[in-house]
Amino acid sequence: MIKITVPATSANIGPGFDSLGVALNLYLTLEIFEETVQWHVIHDYGTDMPDDENNFIVKTALSLAPNLTPHRIIVKSDIPLARGLGSSSSALLAGLAMANTLGKLNLTNERLLEKATVLEGHPDNVAPALFGGGVAAFYNGIQVFHAPLKLPQDINFVTFIPKYELLTAEARQALPAHMSFKDSVAASAISNTLTAALSVGDFNTARKLIEMDQFHEQARSHLAPHLEIIREVAHQLQIIGTYLSGAGPTIITLVPKKDTQKLLETLSKMNLPGKLLLLKSDFNGLQITKND
Known part of the structure; x- marks a missing residue:
């Protein structure tokens, strides 16, 4: 076998x-x-x-x-x-x-x-x-x-998987056909700086940049309404680092291990329509x- x-x-x-x-x-x-x-x-x-x-x-x-x-x-x-x-x-x-x-x-x-x-x-x-x-x-x-x-060794991936599906083709259709030169430069700069921050272990910078996407999250927000809900809950707990996984609708928050439990407990009490998982790399x- x-x-x-x-x-x-x-x-x-x-x-x-x-x-x-x-x-x-x-x-x-x-x-x-x-x-x-x-x-x-x-x-x-x-x-x-x-x-x-x-x-x-x-x-x-x-x-x-x-x-x-x-x-x-x-x-x-x-x-x-x-x-x-x-x-x-x-x-x-x-x-x-x-x-x-x-x-x-x-x-x-x-x-x-x-x-x-x-x-x-x-x-x-x-x-x-x-x-x-x-x-x-x-x-x-x-x-x-x-x-x-390079990703920090001391983080977990708090993952919310909604009950509903979101096909990649549908998510792709929601994207804008064009971006202005100015917006493209800014979006690329954010991504480049995120990669650099991760490469040197600067998670404090990286977790903020993870939430500054200009390529796709805004265009797909109506397809994944729980993104802003979970991001706001995490912010109330002073946890930054929530993003839309792939084309969605799964939402992931990169959380330092010391903060993982409080986010899991808070989200569990909300009875969101889906599955909440604690994942690792x-x-x-x-x-x-x-x-x-």
């Missing part, structure tokens, strides 16, 4: 639009068993999710290795779908890793990242899911540039283990 484990991710991290992401400790697990005549995918996603060669993970694998021998596979995941936590990226990487392993392609992580980025469109989710930890990445249509993004990224 071959086991492939891929972490969830939180992309954008405030002003780091389509470029900054971090791996979190929720996981998709793909278990590969015996060869079969046809692909047999066992999952708990319901009848709308294909259980044959039309399954997204299998189709992704076949895009890399078209002649791959069918197998019986089991997919388990605690990454919620369409919530801004990289569910599609984790499935995509699982498929590519399956093809690489079963097909004995011997592709490096760099090649897997390139393939995943081409399929995904941008690397801010797939890069941290592959490498673990925080990652800054950029794709120019030809090459993927990436570097580790995953520093391992995609993992493959083999058992005879």
